[in-house]
Amino acid sequence: MTDASIPAMPAAPEKGNRVSLMEPDARTQKRKAAERRFRSYGIAGIATGIFFLIVLLISIVSSGAGAFQQTFINASVYLDPVKLDKNGNRDIADLRKVSTFGYTPLIQQAVFDKLEQNNIETPLEKRGDMKALISASAAAQVRDVVLENPDLIGETVDFRILASSRVDGYLKGRVLREDVARDKNIDSEHLDLVDALVPLGIVEKTFNIDFITGADASESRAESAGIGVAMIGSFFMMMVVLVLSLPIGVAASIYLEEFAPKNRWTDLIEVNIANLAAVPSIVFGILGLAVFIQFMHLPQSAPLVGGLVLTLMTLPTIIISTRASLKAVPPSIRDAALGVGASKMQSVFHHVLPLAAPGILTGTIIGLAQALGETAPLLLIGMVGFIASNAPDGVASGLLDPNSAMPAQIYEWAKRADPAFYERAWGGIIILLGFLISMNTLAVILRRRFERRW
Amino acid sequence: MNDMRILERDVDAKAIKISAKDVQVFYGDNHAIKDVNVDIQDKTVTAFIGPSGCGKSTFLRCLNRMNDTIDICRVEGDIAIDGEDIYDKRVDPVQLRAKVGMVFQKPNPFPKSIYDNVSYGPRIHGLAKNKAELDVIVEQSLRRAAIWDEVKDRLGAPGTGLSGGQQQRLCIARAVATQPEVLLMDEPCSALDPIATAQVEELIDELRQNYSVVIVTHSMQQAARVSQKTAFFHLGNLVEYGETGTIFTNPEDPRTESYITGRIG
Numbered sequence: 001m002t003d004a005s006i007p008a009m010p011a012a013p014e015k016g017n018r019v020s021l022m023e024p025d026a027r028t029q030k031r032k033a034a035e036r037r038f039r040s041y042g043i044a045g046i047a048t049g050i051f052f053l054i055v056l057l058i059s060i061v062s063s064g065a066g067a068f069q070q071t072f073i074n075a076s077v078y079l080d081p082v083k084l085d086k087n088g089n090r091d092i093a094d095l096r097k098v099s100t101f102g103y104t105p106l107i108q109q110a111v112f113d114k115l116e117q118n119n120i121e122t123p124l125e126k127r128g129d130m131k132a133l134i135s136a137s138a139a140a141q142v143r144d145v146v147l148e149n150p151d152l153i154g155e156t157v158d159f160r161i162l163a164s165s166r167v168d169g170y171l172k173g174r175v176l177r178e179d180v181a182r183d184k185n186i187d188s189e190h191l192d193l194v195d196a197l198v199p200l201g202i203v204e205k206t207f208n209i210d211f212i213t214g215a216d217a218s219e220s221r222a223e224s225a226g227i228g229v230a231m232i233g234s235f236f237m238m239m240v241v242l243v244l245s246l247p248i249g250v251a252a253s254i255y256l257e258e259f260a261p262k263n264r265w266t267d268l269i270e271v272n273i274a275n276l277a278a279v280p281s282i283v284f285g286i287l288g289l290a291v292f293i294q295f296m297h298l299p300q301s302a303p304l305v306g307g308l309v310l311t312l313m314t315l316p317t318i319i320i321s322t323r324a325s326l327k328a329v330p331p332s333i334r335d336a337a338l339g340v341g342a343s344k345m346q347s348v349f350h351h352v353l354p355l356a357a358p359g360i361l362t363g364t365i366i367g368l369a370q371a372l373g374e375t376a377p378l379l380l381i382g383m384v385g386f387i388a389s390n391a392p393d394g395v396a397s398g399l400l401d402p403n404s405a406m407p408a409q410i411y412e413w414a415k416r417a418d419p420a421f422y423e424r425a426w427g428g429i430i431i432l433l434g435f436l437i438s439m440n441t442l443a444v445i446l447r448r449r450f451e452r453r454w
Numbered sequence: 455m456n457d458m459r460i461l462e463r464d465v466d467a468k469a470i471k472i473s474a475k476d477v478q479v480f481y482g483d484n485h486a487i488k489d490v491n492v493d494i495q496d497k498t499v500t501a502f503i504g505p506s507g508c509g510k511s512t513f514l515r516c517l518n519r520m521n522d523t524i525d526i527c528r529v530e531g532d533i534a535i536d537g538e539d540i541y542d543k544r545v546d547p548v549q550l551r552a553k554v555g556m557v558f559q560k561p562n563p564f565p566k567s568i569y570d571n572v573s574y575g576p577r578i579h580g581l582a583k584n585k586a587e588l589d590v591i592v593e594q595s596l597r598r599a600a601i602w603d604e605v606k607d608r609l610g611a612p613g614t615g616l617s618g619g620q621q622q623r624l625c626i627a628r629a630v631a632t633q634p635e636v637l638l639m640d641e642p643c644s645a646l647d648p649i650a651t652a653q654v655e656e657l658i659d660e661l662r663q664n665y666s667v668v669i670v671t672h673s674m675q676q677a678a679r680v681s682q683k684t685a686f687f688h689l690g691n692l693v694e695y696g697e698t699g700t701i702f703t704n705p706e707d708p709r710t711e712s713y714i715t716g717r718i719g
Contacts (some may be wrong), residue, residue, distance in 0.1 A: 333565075341575060
């Protein structure tokens with residue numbers, strides 16, 4: 001090699017032009033400015049994200065917190081034997097014949113009595129005027145107690161009965177006095193009454209466990225609606241998803257990743273799995289409707305069908321994350337196992353799978369969390385739009401009886417007219433988010449705990 | 455060991471352990487190994503040397519069919535161990551690999567305890583009837599790999615927590631625990647420092663008492679130090695195979711001479 005082959009260097013800067021290291025030259029300054037700009041973009045992006053997250057959380061909590069509180073009226077109801085048990089023999093069959101209409105006057109009387117006892121002046125003179133204060137569910141509430149303990153008939157029993165949703169709304173600031181003029185359900189006299197009863201402790205707002213454990217209620221009884229039964233529906237669906245998608249997904253990914261030959265067919269399968277993960281969930285919903293309900297005649301609205309549909313939806317997620325974590329296991333471990341004479345399957349099950357397990361677990365939990373929040377497919381298989389009023393008894397009924405699921409229940413509430421349901425929709429969101437956050441936290445903890453380095 | 459003694463090495467004819475005839479290996483369309491014929495003796499250390507990419511590791515991996523795990527790899531020709539063709543349809547590669555142990559370039563202990571690392575092979579092959587027998591095998595293997603004294607108090611500690619040289623000796627212990635007849639070593643010292651290398655080389659010399667050892671190495675000094683026979687590979691061909699002393703002092707082929715003197719490679 002000779003020097004001639006090296007292209008001539010541009011002329012070196014003259015000695016006199018030498019810039020001191022103490023002061024950055026123009027180029028350096030420009031580069032530094034670009035770097036500062038880029039950093040500020042990043043910080044601005046993150047700040048925007050955090051701002052919106054905070055706004056979201058604040059709005060969820062402020063709108064939904066009310067759902068966890070409920071207004072009750074403490075009243076002593078005289079369970080009049082003349083009305084409730086005409087024959088006087090406390091026969092349960094006879095007691096059942098008395099519908100909630102028989103109880104309503106008794107409850108109204110009880111509230112009316114409270115006014116008289118406490119000398120509250122009101123233009124409302126009849127016990128029937130109390131109707132606007134009391135929830136339509138109150139009669140059923142009292143009736144259930146009586147049917148369980150027929151001996152109570154003839155006595156005066158203290159009840160904590162549900163107040164109507166307007167009274168509840170008034171105490172929570174949802175119903176304002178200005179609006180009452182246009183409201184047929186309640187008027188300002190009733191609100192005066194509520195104002196007078198609250199300091200006496202007769203009308204009180206307390207924590208409402210029924211919202212978390214209870215069942216949905218009809219359109220006119222927002223105050224007694226709860227998310228508990230829908231939660232059980234979601235639970236059974238998640239069980240179906242877990243039991244089906246974890247073994248199928250893991251087995252499929254192990255086969256594809258470790259055993260399957262690499263050819264055109266497996267390439268095709270791989271591409272399709274990746275695409276399935278991006279298919280809109282409503283497509284899985286209509287597939288479930290056509291296959292599971294119309295073709296296989298599984299019961300409509302059943303968590304079993306919901307679970308099957310969500311399994312189809314979760315499988316690609318689990319397969320993709322499982323394959324990724326299998327791929328992340330260093331090939332040297334496989335070589336080591338094969339080198340001491342382990343069979344392919346032994347090398348996978350003894351060495352590769354345990355190392356991939358944390359990744360598989362997190363993938364599964366995140367897939368489950370996704371499925372838990374999924375609404376669209378449930379709309380198509382009928383897990384929405386009716387009132388799941390009874391908690392299932394036993395596993396078979398939990399799987400096969402019509403039920404709803406948490407997100408579907410929230411959607412259902414958000415659709416309804418009474419603003420009390422709107423509040424409950426937000427409350428449901430809080431519970432759902434609580435579940436999702438705890439599942440994701442579990443995923444993170446599992447990954448941290450079991451992640452191994454080599 | 456002393457390089458000066460190289461010519462006086464024991465060159466007695468021993469039983470042939472592995473015999474390869476006209477071996478061809480293809481990676482897809484790439485003809486990686488061409489017409490390799492070699493007879494590897496029992497209770498001998500045979501070194502494969504040659505420049506990078508010459509096919510020595512590929513050929514080594516043919517000897518225990520590790521190449522089966524690579525989809526596009528195709529092996530032709532005959533390789534026989536004790537006269538039995540290992541590429542015969544009836545041969546189960548899993549059984550073969552128990553007989554032909556392997557130590558890899560990078561120490562790759564399982565992320566399990568030291569004890570589990572060594573006992574894994576014997577356990578899956580059913581070499582021990584009970585825990586006591588297994589304990590004996592583990593101790594013997596660790597002793598044979600000259601690492602027993604360093605780890606005997608912490609057999610429950612993870613194998614990945616050892617130093618690089620210790621890990622490699624653990625891998626050797628793991629390989630000898632299955633009581634193989636042949637031990638293949640693919641550049642076992644390339645990730646080790648000179649002290650660990652010396653330990654492993656000493657170990658290889660001891661292993662020669664019981665096994666036929668085949669070692670791939672980039673270091674010609676190492677080949678000269680540990681082996682009795684040396685094979686020089688170049689561009690997929692076996693250029694020269696013979697006594698280590700002869701190869702290093704009086705090679706027949708000009709390519710071997712160029713490589714040994716540092717002109718190609």
